[in-house]
Amino acid sequence: MYPLNSTTATKTQRPxxxxxxxxxxxxxxxxxxxxxxxxxxxxxxxxxxxxxxIAHGMTEQLEAQNCLYHVNLQGLVDGxxxxxxxxxxxxxxxxxxYADHTAFLALAEQPDIRxxxxxxxxxxxxxxxxxxLSDAPPASYPAKLTxxxxxxxxxxxxxxxxxxxxxxxxxxxQNGHHLADxxxxxxxxxxxxxxxxxxxxxxxxxxxxxxxxxLVDRIVPGFPxxxxxxxxxxxxxxxxxxxxxxxxxxxxxxxxxxxPLEQLxxxxxxxxxxxxxxxxxxxxxxxxxKVTLLNGPHTILSPVAFLAGLNIVxxxxxxxxxxPFVRRVMYEELLPTLNLPEDELRRFADDVMERFCNPFVxxxxxxxxxxxxxxxxxxxxxxxxxYIERRxxxxxxxxxxxxxxxxxxxxxxxxxxxxxxxxxxxRIMQLLTDLWATGDAHRVAEGVLAAKELIxxxxxxxxxxxxxxxxxxxxxxxxxxxxxxETVKRIIA
Numbered sequence: 498m499y500p501l502n503s504t505t506a507t508k509t510q511r512p513x514x515x516x517x518x519x520x521x522x523x524x525x526x527x528x529x530x531x532x533x534x535x536x537x538x539x540x541x542x543x544x545x546x547x548x549x550x551i552a553h554g555m556t557e558q559l560e561a562q563n564c565l566y567h568v569n570l571q572g573l574v575d576g577x578x579x580x581x582x583x584x585x586x587x588x589x590x591x592x593x594x595y596a597d598h599t600a601f602l603a604l605a606e607q608p609d610i611r612x613x614x615x616x617x618x619x620x621x622x623x624x625x626x627x628x629x630l631s632d633a634p635p636a637s638y639p640a641k642l643t644x645x646x647x648x649x650x651x652x653x654x655x656x657x658x659x660x661x662x663x664x665x666x667x668x669x670x671q672n673g674h675h676l677a678d679x680x681x682x683x684x685x686x687x688x689x690x691x692x693x694x695x696x697x698x699x700x701x702x703x704x705x706x707x708x709x710x711x712l713v714d715r716i717v718p719g720f721p722x723x724x725x726x727x728x729x730x731x732x733x734x735x736x737x738x739x740x741x742x743x744x745x746x747x748x749x750x751x752x753x754x755x756x757p758l759e760q761l762x763x764x765x766x767x768x769x770x771x772x773x774x775x776x777x778x779x780x781x782x783x784x785x786x787k788v789t790l791l792n793g794p795h796t797i798l799s800p801v802a803f804l805a806g807l808n809i810v811x812x813x814x815x816x817x818x819x820x821p822f823v824r825r826v827m828y829e830e831l832l833p834t835l836n837l838p839e840d841e842l843r844r845f846a847d848d849v850m851e852r853f854c855n856p857f858v859x860x861x862x863x864x865x866x867x868x869x870x871x872x873x874x875x876x877x878x879x880x881x882x883x884y885i886e887r888r889x890x891x892x893x894x895x896x897x898x899x900x901x902x903x904x905x906x907x908x909x910x911x912x913x914x915x916x917x918x919x920x921x922x923x924r925i926m927q928l929l930t931d932l933w934a935t936g937d938a939h940r941v942a943e944g945v946l947a948a949k950e951l952i953x954x955x956x957x958x959x960x961x962x963x964x965x966x967x968x969x970x971x972x973x974x975x976x977x978x979x980x981x982x983e984t985v986k987r988i989i990a
Contacts, residue, residue, distance in 0.1 A: 594641065613645075707753035
């Protein structure tokens with residue numbers, strides 16, 4: 498077995514056109530994989546330079562392999578198992594701004610640079626007022642990016658043709674809007690340091706740069722410790738930077754207000770490479786679709802399936818009773834509450850069911866159960882209310898999911914003796930403890946639905962929804978009296 502580097506494996510040299518903040522598993526299995534696909538299938542002809550966003554990272558490990566690594570995709574595609582292994586050569590090199598700040602700023606001087614991508618965790622897009630333009634480097638990602646943009650503005654004399662297209666991949670809603678606001682805040686904060694450049698730079702940023710909002714979707718477990726020996730044997734290389742990911746991928750890119758959609762698609766031709774990349778003027782329906790049809794069913798099926806004696810998402814979806822219940826919630830209760838074309842929604846839902854049934858991933862139900870009540874508030878309650886508005890009745894599957902969460906939060910043991918270990922905000926846990934102490938299913942239902950300040954927030958007291966309190970109480974009592982499996986059978990019947 499060979500060590501993996503540019504002398505033992507082929508690495509194509511391409512112009513560096515993309516600056517990437519972050520070297521983690523997700524970006525390498527998602528963005529860099531997409532760039533590699535575009536290079537192979539279109540005339541994109543670009544490579545990535547990775548900037549280490551924090552003081553301690555993995556750039557040294559990547560450089561030891563000349564930034565070569567394999568991506569192992571696993572999952573179902575059109576019902577067929579996929580277990581591919583591909584050598585990715587789209588990353589040219591890395592830069593550590595903490596070790597060499599000059600090299601970091603020099604990236605701004607490269608005329609071919611056109612794109613910036615990032616994934617600096619949900620907390621990465623935040624304004625830190627302690628950051629200064631003169632820091633080497635500033636602590637926050639938005640401050641580093643603003644510093645880089647300002648250096649580019651000065652290096653090219655404010656040339657409008659040298660602006661950048663910025664594609665944040667952080668998992669927060671409207672990530673591009675938040676990032677643009679942070680950059681504007683740093684321009685305000687650094688006015689004295691910029692002097693007379695401040696206003697011209699602001700105008701250049703607003704007119705020549707394009708901060709897009711994006712939605713990314715691919716499950717990336719990361720380094721395959723369990724399978725690494727077999728994967729290395731299969732690859733023929735001692736690759737220490739292998740990334741394992743699911744086969745599914747989706748990237749929705751909302752063009753910045755000052756960027757024509759046609760121009761974005763022309764400059765970043767991912768769709769022409771046959772990739773699941775959507776260019777749009779409004780990312781929010783796609784965000785709502787993901788939250789509702791991926792996260793929403795997860796939140797419902799997990800307590801229901803667990804209390805029915807199951808442990809793995811795949812097993813739940815393939816079960817003769819729980820499987821039809823999951824499909825009922827997804828296709829009949831949540832899907833009709835969305836506003837995209839039905840055929841598009843059904844294709845997405847079909848993809849989600851394939852992902853839930855991934856034969857290569859044992860997704861534990863208990864790993865989804867953390868903070869279930871707040872998750873229900875964001876993922877399922879909007880669908881419940883919209884369903885009532887459109888159908889004039891309560892969605893029984895969604896309500897049963899809430900009942901299952903209430904039972905799960907009681908703790909104790911499952912019928913087979915498995916411990917039930919709920920985990921949420923201590924105040925929520927105390928509320929459920931107090932409610933269950935009454936021994937009254939109706940008081941449990943009423944008390945949970947009344948927790949507007951603790952759980953439901955802007956939705957208010959849910960007891961005001963006609964019939965919800967009684968149905969929730971009946972479901973809770975039915976689970977207590979007959980068990981979860983029998984309760985589910987009554988609903989799907």
